Amino acid sequence: MNAEPSGFRAGFACFVGRPNVGKSTLMNALVGTKVAITSSKPQTTRRAIRGIVHRPDAQLVIVDTPGFHRPRTLLGERLDSLVLSTLTEVDVIGFCVPANEPIGKGDRFIAEKLAAVKKTPVVAVVTKCDLATREQIAHQLLAVSALAEFAEIVPVSGQSGEQLDILADVLIKRLPESPPLYAGGELTDEPEQVLVAELIREAALEGVRDELPHSIAVMVEEMNPREGRDDLLDVYAHMFVERQSQKAIVIGPGGARLKDVGTRARQQIEALLGTRVYLDLRVKVAKEWQRDPKQLRRLGFYD
Numbered sequence: 520m521n522a523e524p525s526g527f528r529a530g531f532a533c534f535v536g537r538p539n540v541g542k543s544t545l546m547n548a549l550v551g552t553k554v555a556i557t558s559s560k561p562q563t564t565r566r567a568i569r570g571i572v573h574r575p576d577a578q579l580v581i582v583d584t585p586g587f588h589r590p591r592t593l594l595g596e597r598l599d600s601l602v603l604s605t606l607t608e609v610d611v612i613g614f615c616v617p618a619n620e621p622i623g624k625g626d627r628f629i630a631e632k633l634a635a636v637k638k639t640p641v642v643a644v645v646t647k648c649d650l651a652t653r654e655q656i657a658h659q660l661l662a663v664s665a666l667a668e669f670a671e672i673v674p675v676s677g678q679s680g681e682q683l684d685i686l687a688d689v690l691i692k693r694l695p696e697s698p699p700l701y702a703g704g705e706l707t708d709e710p711e712q713v714l715v716a717e718l719i720r721e722a723a724l725e726g727v728r729d730e731l732p733h734s735i736a737v738m739v740e741e742m743n744p745r746e747g748r749d750d751l752l753d754v755y756a757h758m759f760v761e762r763q764s765q766k767a768i769v770i771g772p773g774g775a776r777l778k779d780v781g782t783r784a785r786q787q788i789e790a791l792l793g794t795r796v797y798l799d800l801r802v803k804v805a806k807e808w809q810r811d812p813k814q815l816r817r818l819g820f821y822d
């Protein structure tokens with residue numbers, strides 16, 4: 520017996536928009552669990568992290584792309600090519616513009632890029648509506664519709680959850696008829712090690728945003744259940760910085776900062792995986808890793 524009703528839809532969506540417009544928050548709210556990394560600092564999302572919305576009639580796989588930005592380093596270029604290749608591979612794109620800020624150069628820059636991706640429908644998403652008045656929202660809807668041709672425009676709030684069901688409907692309408700792509704209940708297909716590395720990076724970024732927001736990379740070297748114990752996971756991770764001076768900042772006086780980062784990251788990992796965790800976190804200097812193709816590959820940023 521086939522469990523899926525006929526007309527079941529499944530496919531991929533991604534959200535694009537300039538930094539800080541609420542893409543990660545939106546995806547987390549749609550999926551209903553913390554998968555991507557949110558932070559008040561711009562451009563913290565570096566990887567295409569997927570969350571999956573499971574519904575009786577559909578399965579929506581969300582690929583969270585990093586924000587577009589003008590490339591200055593090799594890392595920047597790679598981020599942009601990642602964004603462009605993602606756009607041609609999905610079934611629908613959500614273009615995010617916040618309700619509470621005027622449309623600017625950055626939004627236009629992205630709208631132009633999207634206009635060039637002809638084969639994928641683009642739904643405009645006006646985000647953070649909880650921060651705007653009704654008049655502001657109405658004004659923004661008009662301004663967005665003047666920006667380009669969109670399949671639809673939906674105002675939402677990732678924070679309050681308002682209109683998220685409508686956004687899901689609108690996106691799902693654009694997916695092809697297909698059986699489910701992932702087993703029921705599964706929320707993400709990111710390897711656990713990548714999610715764990717992202718949680719550590721998020722903890723490490725707290726409080727040092729101005730000093731080294733883009734200079735931290737984290738790699739989980741090993742993740743194993745402790746021998747003879749089924750309630751404890753050993754996690755060995757390296758945090759890479761670019762210079763010796765940054766290492767000192769990350770470690771803090773007498774190691775206090777690193778200890779604090781380790782404690783906060785461990786609590787997040789325990790919450791994610793539902794098990795107790797022993798975290799061994801070491802800081803290493805990988806000189807100029809953002810500009811070195813070999814190091815970038817090692818840290819998971821492929822060509």
Ligand SMILES: Nc1nc2c(ncn2[C@@H]2O[C@H](COP(=O)(O)OP(=O)(O)OP(=O)(O)O)[C@@H](O)[C@H]2O)c(=O)[nH]1
Binds near residue numbers: 539541560
């Ligand atoms: N009030 C309110 N704040 C929001 C909403 N969505 C996001 N924010 C806040 O806006 C900031 C940026 O949100 P993110 O979800 O990290 O934005 P992003 O677009 O993924 O950012 P990048 O990863 O830099 O591209 C965070 O401080 C969020 O808490 C919303 O709907 N309402």
